[in-house]
Amino acid sequence: MTTPPPAAIEVAGLSKSYGREPVVADVSFTVRPGSVTGFLGPNGAGKSTTLRILVGLASASAGRAAVLGGPYAALPNPGLRVGVLLDASAQHNGRSGHEALALSALVMGLPARRADEMRDRVGLSPAEGRRRIGDYSLGMRQRLGIGHALLGDPELLILDEPANGLDPAGIHWMRSLLRDFADRGGAVLLSSHLLREIEVIADHLVVIGGGRVLADGTREELLAGADGGLEELFLRLTAADAREDVTR
């Protein structure tokens, strides 16, 4: 029997509260190489907080979040191993798209031409690359953000709502990009509320609500009893969670 490859992300008993308000409560899940893990939950479920803790932008109150075998902050040059897109609009509006890529390439120690390659890769023209990000549509920002995440040729992608603002062609493009990335052995953790997209692309699903994991398994396992697909499963899980909240 072969041992499974080491986990790309391993979250165990992760909790985070602001004051007395728990936002993430005892969350555990694993993301493996060669797979796309969909991270689902209603607004305010704790998805973004979990992702911020994963990449060291926030600290956990309890529990452990290991990225590629250890704490994210211990990676010597994280951009070369983990591609992160938490908010496509979190870019300087006065900077050009190309400059945003070139600046990060500089920090990672990559040649400047890498910025052009990635701009091409995500379908932005040289002229669009020279425009200020302030003039970009949300879809263009998303493409730039995905290009930014791929800049260091990472083995793990952590993406928060990357399909937001993409047109149907863009969504199709991103789907095949992520599928290809996983097929080449990469690991993807993808949060989204676009259930249809997640259903098509994810091999593995983690559903959270109210800061807790409501379901965790392969797509086949979780959708086995749900005739209405992921949407039905999602609504059933989150509605049950809301009912429990009332009785608690």
Place this chain on the structure above:
Amino acid sequence: MSVQNSSLSLQRAGGGRAAAEGIPFARLVRAELRKLTDTRATRLLLIAMAAATPVVIAVMLAVASPRDLNYTRLVDFTQTPQKFILPALAILIVTSEWSQRTGLVTFTLVPDRGRVLRAKAAATLGLGLALIVIAFAVAAVGNLLGGLRHGDGSWAFGAPGFGEMILVQLLTLLEGLAFGMLLRSSAAAIAAYYVLPTLWSALFSTPGLKGIAPWFDLNQAQGPLYTHDITGTGWLQLLCAASIWVLLPLAVGIVRALRGEIKSA
């Protein structure tokens, strides 16, 4: 916008690259220097400053009385635009990480936030040093040209004079960084930086407080550095005023930046 096939490369994702090497500090400083010059706002400020220094010297040469055309006075005047504009750059290099939310990218690529802050300080102070050296050179050219109008032409400035002007420059930039780190919003930090010290000076020019002003008012405490006659007490006053206006906000700002959560909204 074209949509292209993404499965161009068949190699393993993240396949074989030296990712074990850390990021050298010099590279971070280069990135921060680049941030000081790659947006419209910062570029306009730098252009304004580059243009202002020779203009100030030209105006001095044209209108100042010949007795004022000496190196000390000319250096003083080149300092005015720099002292006015440079702190805005120092503020923006810090606040943009929060107000433009680029901190999300910056601190993900470099999780050691203290290192990023040190790189920002090194880049800002380095740029300040380079600009003041240029100002010294432009003032020297002005002093030579002043001979055409039979100006005083005195070079009595001395090595301590250079040191004192550089100290003022660095203190000014540190104050900008400190205000930026404390307030995090570009608009608030810039407004506070230009308004608060003036209000403070006004407060300390009232009869009852005038005597102790140099201890609390950084502008007053820096006065003797311009006139090159600072005393032992003067240094203590400078230290006291700088602690209030530079060290204190800097310390609070650093602690907040190191401990706080980096959020997207």
